[in-house]
Amino acid sequence: MKLFSKRKQPDQAGDADLLQQYRQSGDLAVLGRLYEQYMPLVYGVCLKYLQDEEQSKDAVMQIFEELVIKVTRHEIKEFRPWLYVLSRNYCLMQLRTNKKMETLSLEEVMESPFVLHPDDNDEHKINQLEDCLKKLTPAQQQSIQIFYLQEKSYKEVAEHTGYSLNEVKSYIQNGKRNLKICLENNRER
Known part of the structure; x- marks a missing residue:
């Protein structure tokens, strides 16, 4: 054609x-x-x-x-x-x-100077991130993992999970915020 x-x-x-x-x-x-x-x-x-x-x-x-x-x-x-x-x-x-x-990626959250010490090693960062991911609700965990780790769009996350588009956006936004708070709290210890 x-x-x-x-x-x-x-x-x-x-x-x-x-x-x-x-x-x-x-x-x-x-x-x-x-x-x-x-x-x-x-x-x-x-x-x-x-x-x-x-x-x-x-x-x-x-x-x-x-x-x-x-x-x-x-x-x-x-x-x-x-x-x-x-x-x-x-x-x-x-x-x-x-x-x-263009949104903040998990890698950027992990690398943020406000979240982790600059001398932390990668394995420690990954362990912290995994621990914090476990503290999220199952819906937030699933949405964040598909969105960031599998690099799917909001629509694809919604199709995969069965959540509505608005629910997916909310789970990702709240989950990202909760991850950042958790990582900051780990840094302070």
């Missing part, structure tokens, strides 16, 4: 027919024909939000993969505006996922 092939304007009446055909048959070629008409739109949305050509091209393909499932789960009155919102939401989630990298 080419991103910038010159095409006539999509036929919105035909969109509903192609959606119905795909839902009945599950034939990816049918969904591909529908999506191909809107790839320039999706690419433009992704470029607007992600501001990176290569990431935007990748996003176009990943959004198609999401379509395979989502068009069967949602009632879609008009495909074009629905696809626009799906594309925008996908990009916003990507930006949030990337932004999580």
Whole structure:
């Protein structure tokens, strides 16, 4: 599929027919024909939000993969505006996922001069961190381990644990705070 092939304007009446055909048959070629008409739109949305050509091209393909499932789960009155919102939401989630990298990592907490003495050895730091992790609630432990150690996004943690997105964010934030307090208390001893 080419991103910038010159095409006539999509036929919105035909969109509903192609959606119905795909839902009945599950034939990816049918969904591909529908999506191909809107790839320039999706690419433009992704470029607007992600501001990176290569990431935007990748996003176009990943959004198609999401379509395979989502068009069967949602009632879609008009495909074009629905696809626009799906594309925008996908990009916003990507930006949030990337932004999580900017949050304080466990390594930064461990290395913080306010938390540990500079002459502490690595094994001692790891032992302190493990002891403090054990003092967290099970939900905080699980969320923090998946988020930081497995480097998953909030959404992926929620999917893995079954907690809501807000619960995951709360568990991570509170768990991180509790870890820092615990590590500071260990330092004072």
